[in-house]
Amino acid sequence: MFRAIADLLSRREGDAEPPKISAETAIYDDLEMDSLEIAELSVLLEDEFGSDPYSQGIVPQTVGELVGFYA
């Protein structure tokens, strides 16, 4: 999961150093992901794990909450 997010962020232009990610990292405030990046993340999760929280109306605020969805 961390790797999926890191992969996605590493594709941003200009970001020399992808930010460090932990369970506490806030998806919007710390990573500043925009709606299209969230959309991409949701597709990635759907393809990888067969489901994604966003399709079920759940919007995780932190990476930990996202991981928790699959627990």
Added chain:
Amino acid sequence: MLLELIDAVVVAEPDRELLVTAERSLTYADVATRARAVAAGLAAAGIDRFGVACATPVDTIVALVAASAIGAEPCVYPRCDLSNSELLATEFGHTTVLVSEPDTGLAPARTVASLEQPASELGGATEDPVLILTSGTTGRPKGTRHRWSRLLAAAHPDRRGGSRRWLLAYNLNQYAGLQVMLHVLGTGDTLVVPDSPQPRHALAAIQAHGVTHISATPTFWRFLLQLLSGDPAGGVPALQQITIGGEAVSDELLDGLRRLFPDAQISQVYASSEFGSSVSVTDGRAGLPLSVLDRPAEAPVHFRIVDGELQARSTVGMQGYHGSEDRDEGWHSTGDLVAVEGDRIRFVGRTTEVINVGGVKVYPLPIEAMVAAVPGVVAAAVFGHPNPVTGSIVAVDVVGAEGIDEDELKSAIRTATASLPPAQRPRRIRIVEELNIANNKVRRTGDGGVE
């Protein structure tokens, strides 16, 4: 109508080949004899309109020629699918459906051979109707009513022909397939019929029967280029004419064709079963010249752009839809969305293919062309993938060259599209075995792509 064309060739050269398949070859005289016999049978049975299903292309052509000889209205069904044929027979009120093989189980079926009977003098037809089904990418196909005489005029038969060998790279239920058939008949050329219009069957027929002229879709050409890349067994065929139509063409495809076939003339045709055949572009660039918007009053087809969509006004198109009055000759939508770039009209997608990404309208074709130009990409289809956050995102299915590293290819596609505005960038890239293709055209739906 069609029989007269064939008779004219028979008078000049009775043994000229008309149809060549893997199993046999039929001369113009052979086809004329069979068509007369079938026409006699149709007339005796009082059949004035019928469907054609699951028939070989040879039988289909015989049936079409026979129909036109007595003014009956034929309609070729798509695909050999019996349950679909049954539905179509009901939908279009066909009480007779011609087939090649007996015992299909299809209620109104009769074999073409069973209709053959000693030909008497045919009365001659005063009408020349034919019903052509639209490809029906959305829902049920519609029947478009045409006349052979108009279709023939649009197929531009060429009196200087006679020695050319055309490939049938379309199915005969398609407008473009009938155009190729009519061009061959009107010119006196030979039609090579592959086992199927699939590129690999086509290539076998091209090489076995010395094909010189091909009209086909961009998707067909893309896969043919792929089959011929490297060092193909049998070598690269010496094509003289490459005609491309039925889908939007990209510059990258035109470049690829020019490189592999430097001696061929390359034409792009913009046509539809609704407004007819209207533009042939030979300047080697994708899209239409802007000058098509300023055609003289007497031109058979006029164009204008309204809200980004191309509209056409035609005197050479269909008469009307099946079951409807004749269509007026005013402006009608083409369903093709375009953008003007300098002196060029570029196709950006069909109205049904627009992707709504968080309120931003995204057109698939320019993105597809970008992806298709990435080395290692054989073909690509861009479409909208439903997404809970933005409604849709741009997705692309890609067929990669053999042995390509999938991760590297995905990464190269991301790099190539990174300069696009965020909403247009493909957010989901799948490497697939094949695209969802029907009639050698890409269906931008995302389903059916085999991973």
